[in-house]
Amino acid sequence: MARLRDTKRTFIQRREFLQKGALASAAALIGTAAGEAQTVAPAAPASPALPAQVAPTTPIMTAAGEAIGPGDVQVIGDKQRSGSDFMLDVFKSLGFEYVAANPGSSFRGLHESIINYGGNHAPEMITCMHEESAVAMAHGYFKAEGKPMLVAAHGTVGLQHASMALYNAWCDRVPVYLVIGNYNDAAVRRPAEWYHGVQDAALMVRDFTKWDDTPWSLTHFAESAVRAYNFAVTPPMAPVVLVLDGILQEQGVDIGKLPAIPKTPVPGPPQGDSASVEQAARMLVAAESPVFVVDRLARTPNGMKLLVELAELVGAGVIDQTSRMNFPTRHPLNQSLRAAAAVGDADLIVGLEVADFWASVNTLRDQLHRSTEPRTKAGAKMITVTTGDLYVRANYQDFRRLQDVDLAIAADGEATLPSLIEAVKRLATADRKRVFQERSAKLAEASRVAADRARVNASYAWNASPVSTARLSAELWAQIKNEDWSLVSSYYTSDLGGWPRRLWNFDKPYQWLGHAGGGGIGYGAPASVGGALANKKHGRLSVAIQTDGDLMYAPGVLWTAAHHRIPLLSVMNNNRAYHMELMHVQRMCNARNRSVDRGAVGSQITDPNIDYAKLAVSMGVYAEGPIDNPVDLGPALKRAIAVVKRGEPAVVDVVTQVR
Amino acid sequence: MSTSRCLGDAEAQRKSKSLCVSESLRLVITLILMLVTTAVAAQVRPAPQAPPRRQAPPPRQAPPPKRESSEPTDTKAAAPPQAKAAADATPADAGAALYKKNGCYECHVNDAQGGPQGPRLGPNPIPFPRFAAYVRNPAGDMPPFTAKVVSDQDLASIYAFLQSRPTPPPVKDIPLLAP
Numbered sequence: 001m002a003r004l005r006d007t008k009r010t011f012i013q014r015r016e017f018l019q020k021g022a023l024a025s026a027a028a029l030i031g032t033a034a035g036e037a038q039t040v041a042p043a044a045p046a047s048p049a050l051p052a053q054v055a056p057t058t059p060i061m062t063a064a065g066e067a068i069g070p071g072d073v074q075v076i077g078d079k080q081r082s083g084s085d086f087m088l089d090v091f092k093s094l095g096f097e098y099v100a101a102n103p104g105s106s107f108r109g110l111h112e113s114i115i116n117y118g119g120n121h122a123p124e125m126i127t128c129m130h131e132e133s134a135v136a137m138a139h140g141y142f143k144a145e146g147k148p149m150l151v152a153a154h155g156t157v158g159l160q161h162a163s164m165a166l167y168n169a170w171c172d173r174v175p176v177y178l179v180i181g182n183y184n185d186a187a188v189r190r191p192a193e194w195y196h197g198v199q200d201a202a203l204m205v206r207d208f209t210k211w212d213d214t215p216w217s218l219t220h221f222a223e224s225a226v227r228a229y230n231f232a233v234t235p236p237m238a239p240v241v242l243v244l245d246g247i248l249q250e251q252g253v254d255i256g257k258l259p260a261i262p263k264t265p266v267p268g269p270p271q272g273d274s275a276s277v278e279q280a281a282r283m284l285v286a287a288e289s290p291v292f293v294v295d296r297l298a299r300t301p302n303g304m305k306l307l308v309e310l311a312e313l314v315g316a317g318v319i320d321q322t323s324r325m326n327f328p329t330r331h332p333l334n335q336s337l338r339a340a341a342a343v344g345d346a347d348l349i350v351g352l353e354v355a356d357f358w359a360s361v362n363t364l365r366d367q368l369h370r371s372t373e374p375r376t377k378a379g380a381k382m383i384t385v386t387t388g389d390l391y392v393r394a395n396y397q398d399f400r401r402l403q404d405v406d407l408a409i410a411a412d413g414e415a416t417l418p419s420l421i422e423a424v425k426r427l428a429t430a431d432r433k434r435v436f437q438e439r440s441a442k443l444a445e446a447s448r449v450a451a452d453r454a455r456v457n458a459s460y461a462w463n464a465s466p467v468s469t470a471r472l473s474a475e476l477w478a479q480i481k482n483e484d485w486s487l488v489s490s491y492y493t494s495d496l497g498g499w500p501r502r503l504w505n506f507d508k509p510y511q512w513l514g515h516a517g518g519g520g521i522g523y524g525a526p527a528s529v530g531g532a533l534a535n536k537k538h539g540r541l542s543v544a545i546q547t548d549g550d551l552m553y554a555p556g557v558l559w560t561a562a563h564h565r566i567p568l569l570s571v572m573n574n575n576r577a578y579h580m581e582l583m584h585v586q587r588m589c590n591a592r593n594r595s596v597d598r599g600a601v602g603s604q605i606t607d608p609n610i611d612y613a614k615l616a617v618s619m620g621v622y623a624e625g626p627i628d629n630p631v632d633l634g635p636a637l638k639r640a641i642a643v644v645k646r647g648e649p650a651v652v653d654v655v656t657q658v659r
Numbered sequence: 660m661s662t663s664r665c666l667g668d669a670e671a672q673r674k675s676k677s678l679c680v681s682e683s684l685r686l687v688i689t690l691i692l693m694l695v696t697t698a699v700a701a702q703v704r705p706a707p708q709a710p711p712r713r714q715a716p717p718p719r720q721a722p723p724p725k726r727e728s729s730e731p732t733d734t735k736a737a738a739p740p741q742a743k744a745a746a747d748a749t750p751a752d753a754g755a756a757l758y759k760k761n762g763c764y765e766c767h768v769n770d771a772q773g774g775p776q777g778p779r780l781g782p783n784p785i786p787f788p789r790f791a792a793y794v795r796n797p798a799g800d801m802p803p804f805t806a807k808v809v810s811d812q813d814l815a816s817i818y819a820f821l822q823s824r825p826t827p828p829p830v831k832d833i834p835l836l837a838p
Contacts, residue, residue, distance in 0.1 A: 366800050455836045459827035460772035460779060468772065474835040492775070503836070579765070583776060586762045590802030596809065597760045658764060659774030 076252035084109035084249035085117045086218050086258050090225045092122060093261050096150040096177070098141070098533065099123040100134035102161075104154035106181025106196055109249030111152070123150050126533070126564055129556025131158045133526040135165035135239075137557070138176045140488060140527030143324070143513040144534035146300060148177045148232055155182035155201040155243060163205050164520045169239050170208035171355075171398050172323065172517020173296055173387075175232035176239040183246040184214065193246070202241040207395045210238035218248065219259040226262040235269040235299065235412040236387035269299075272385060272409040272416035279407055280350070280383050281423030284314050285432055287348035287381075289439070291335065293360045295321040296353040297413045301509040304328070306417040307352070313424055315436030316350075317342045317443045322498075323355065323514045328507040330451070332444030337454055337502060341446075343375045351384040351405075353413040358401035368591045385409040385416050398518070454502040466655045467630045469573060473499035475633045476543065476571055479641055483541040486510050488531030489524045490545035492573065492659070500545070510540065521578075522553030525570070529561045532568035532649075541644065546570040546651075548605055548612065549578045555615060561649035562620035569644045571637070572612050572625065572653040577604045579658050616651035625653025754820025757813050761804065771824050777801070781821030790818060 114125055128134040131153045138149035153162050159180050169176045182201045183193045202212035211231045215221035228240040298304050311318050317335035320327045335342040351357040365371045382405040389410035392399050458470035492498040513531050516523035532542035586599030616623035622643040624636045640650035766777030773779030794804050830836050
């Protein structure tokens with residue numbers, strides 16, 4: 001709403017307008033604070049939309065108005081707390097460090113409690129420019145820190161903005177703790193609260209959240225808040241939503257009447273039953289060429305350690321599908337660079353928290369007439385261990401095709417590994433241990449050959465302009481390899497063929513945070529800021545390989561990084577296209593046998609090219625680029641890292657080849 | 660608006676077996692280097708879609724194609740057809756533009772070096788008959804390119820472009836690629 005300057009002319013115009021009664025409803029909103037308004041307030045019933053439409057007048061305080069004392073002063077007394085103060089006490093008991101939010105009036109009570117009652121510390125308010133950014137930040141933060149971030153949003157428009165990011169987190173089985181404001185009681189809603197009011201606020205995301213509730217009292221709130229947290233972080237983990245009534249937030253309660261905060265601990269993760277684990281161990285020990293396929297296995301830093309122990313114990317290869325940092329990239333048993341061959345050679349395939357096990361052992365040919373084919377050799381046996389068998393929703397189809405397996409253990413993979421390791425140790429004979437050692441040596445050689453091949457492949461187009469993605473990865477690796485680094489986001493690193501995983505030495509759990517989960521673009525930029533926020537207190541150098549299309553969904557997150565001094569190096573993988581979509585359209589042109597030269601129409605981000613450096617600079621972020629000569633890249637990265645080490649974000653825009 | 664856009668890892672792996680053809684708008688400097696064996700032609704971009712100036716057989720003699728069930732039986736594919744003459748463009752020049760225009764770069768990347776969705780095509784591409792047969796009737800995930808959408812003549816030009824790709828420096832000479 002634009003406001004006019006209070007010049008003499010506009011003042012006169014306003015008086016005339018008021019005399020005609022045209023601003024009756026606006027005046028009604030002013031209430032007793034303005035004398036002018038009192039004279040016309042009864043003239044017409046208020047229309048929610050009208051005040052904004054006829055707002056050339058800004059109510060002014062007059063002598064007459066000031067003379068009228070407030071009739072109903074309402075201030076929470078010293079012996080009271082607001083409802084949202086108590087809510088904050090509960091949130092503090094759950095250990096939240098941050099609350100990411102784009103401000104919204106439906107949670108204004110909680111907002112004020114956070115910054116004043118809570119001192120804006122634990123949780124600290126992180127100002128976001130889009131609810132999707134707030135949720136995606138929480139998504140990335142969890143995967144770096146291992147605990148949820150609180151997110152606050154409007155119950156309607158805010159949640160609608162947040163929903164795609166929430167879906168990503170749900171598909172990725174990452175807990176996001178989302179609170180949304182809503183004025184449940186229709187009798188007390190301000191005009192705007194009707195637009196933002198909703199009967200069942202969480203309905204729109206109920207298909208892809210684990211639990212939600214709308215508490216009607218502070219006792220109800222306390223129980224639901226703790227319950228929501230426990231549900232969210234117990235595998236299978238997923239987002240939860242709590243609807244905070246506006247009046248419940250804002251009203252005062254005598255301190256002595258505040259309910260107790262529940263102390264219920266987080267339940268332990270489900271482990272595989274002993275009989276199934278014993279059977280799995282027997283199959284592993286007996287197998288001649290077992291391979292582990294792992295995806296969301298490592299929930300905690302211990303997950304990688306356990307998997308390394310098990311793989312070394314049985315001399316089995318590991319294919320890391322990269323939704324988590326499951327296995328060191330340069331471990332001799334890592335067979336990810338030859339995944340298809342490793343699966344094809346295997347006589348036992350063990351899937352540990354694999355989101356799409358069917359696609360791990362089958363192929364689907366994407367032609368006009370689609371066909372499928374197994375990747376495995378005849379007679380290969382299969383085992384799965386996953387919480388996916390414990391949690392399925394009907395509507396959204398993230399459960400994938402059903403693969404026939406020989407043993408399915410419905411349990412958390414990481415929590416099941418200790419008992420599986422112990423069972424294997426108990427069952428492995430000296431003869432089998434010799435077999436395991438010989439197998440390990442062969443796998444190590446295969447891994448070495450694959451790594452050498454990757455380096456040779458990286459050398460092609462080494463000096464090309466635009467910069468090859470291999471060159472970009474190699475240049476970045478050269479700058480960070482001696483630092484305590486963390487790759488917080490990289491769209492193409494999610495792919496087994498992604499260059500960082502082929503060229504870099506990932507050997508710490510926080511060095512890779514996985515990907516979006518649901519494939520919703522727009523995750524990368526905010527998740528990298530969230531991951532960097534978590535890494536900040538650990539002193540890690542956070543880097544992201546940032547795709548251009550992803551950044552443009554909500555580039556305001558760069559401002560959030562600058563505003564909150566979140567150190568993050570974002571290196572643009574700027575191929576000036578929604579390139580995956582471009583390939584899909586190309587496929588359709590080919591299938592229809594027409595105009596294959598038009599496949600790029602509608603998917604390119606050119607004419608004009610976006611200047612990402614200028615975009616970043618406009619939001620207070622250090623930036624360089626666009627860089628399309630590979631020779632210029634190393635020095636630019638070095639300068640940007642110096643900025644990041646000072647505690648600030650930096651962007652280096654690199655114009656790259658398409659893949 | 661946000662939509663699911665990523666292909667799964669499995670799909671990417673499947674696509675890695677694919678092969679495709681067309682032209683490139685970028686990367687022209689090295690084309691002339693390959694044919695003229697001098698380093699003069701840097702910075703010059705070929706006119707898009709300029710026709711080849713001479714016949715465009717593969718510079719190296721290709722061995723007979725290995726018979727595969729997916730290969731066409733048309734023996735015309737065994738040799739590139741005659742290309743049109745042009746004043747100042749080589750077949751590789753024309754091929755660069757066609758490689759880009761027809762979307763080959765989308766999977767096989769700007770310089771034909773390959774990527775997650777398509778293997779490296781050059782330098783030293785597979786023999787032309789096999790190349791042509793695969794483009795017309797690919798066995799994997801690669802979309803087919805019929806003669807209606809990419810002519811035999813254009814295919815030959817693209818092949819010349821692939822042959823002209825520069826050989827990279829040895830890995831041992833690239834410090835950034837040290838293990």
